[in-house]
Amino acid sequence: MPHSKHAPKKIKTKAVASKVDPGLITLPANEFIVDRSRLIDFQQCPRMGYWGYGYDGRGLDTLRKSVYLLRGTALHWGTAELLAGIDPVDAIAHALFNFESEARKGMEIEKGEDNPPAIDEQKRIIEGALWAFYFTTLPRIKAQYKILDVEKEEAVSLGDGVTLLARTDALLEHKIDHTLHIWSLKTTKVYDSRKEADGMTDVQGLSEALAVESRMGKKVKSIQMCYFILGKRKTIETDIAKETITQSPFAYGYRRVGGGI
Secondary structure, eight states: OOOOTTSOTTOOHHHHHHHSOOOOOOOOTTOEEEEHHHHHHHHHOHHHHIIIIIGGGTOOOOSSBOHHHHHHHHHHHHHHHHHTTOOHHHHHHHHHHHHHHHHTTOBOOOTTOSSOOOHHHHHHHHHHHHHHIIIIIHHHHHHHEEEEEEEEEEEEEEETTEEEEEEEEEEEEETTTOOEEEEEEEEESOOOHHHHHHHHTOHHHHHHHHHHHHHHSSOEEEEEEEEEEOOOEEEEEOSSSEEEEEOOTTTOOOOOTTSOO
């Protein structure tokens, strides 16, 4: 866990780690490992899969990260801590601290954009989304389900020396009928019919269900997907020059022309 004078004082490393702890999985030697990310990359482009995961047995990574990757990671971490019962002020502060620590190393300029995303802008989006989750979605989850696991590493043997790895954002148990439900967090620019169709055949949800059912010895009744809709990036004209911003109500206030704030 990172720590500096800018980190929230109430967060204690051991306390946080004990509540959001993916655990360690021991696998047999020479086991061939697959997971959702590896499968998707190799399906999209075998060369991308090789450079990302196969080169030198470890794969390569870019020095500058995409804002969507960094923002998604921060939102997943903040949501995990909220699900685990950590105080929202601390959980959100910690997510923002982690995001800024990585973003300061440099963010990619996305294709077609004129400037890298502003760190403060993205922090406003992360903070707004996490507070929205805390006040709206989290109470509904807690009212209906018992939260069994958060960000838990799963592994299931597929046979012939192949092991599938997965990590559920949250594993829920219904308070009345005790059925199992996987809860999965997604981030997206917009939500439309194509995004809805993607969810019906989501590789991540299907693979997580396979791993959870193997460990728990019972069927998963549903895979529930929660989307953070964070807005598109758009280039606008300013008094100085063109600037690309994220169109999100979490980041910018807006008003109707002639209609007040």
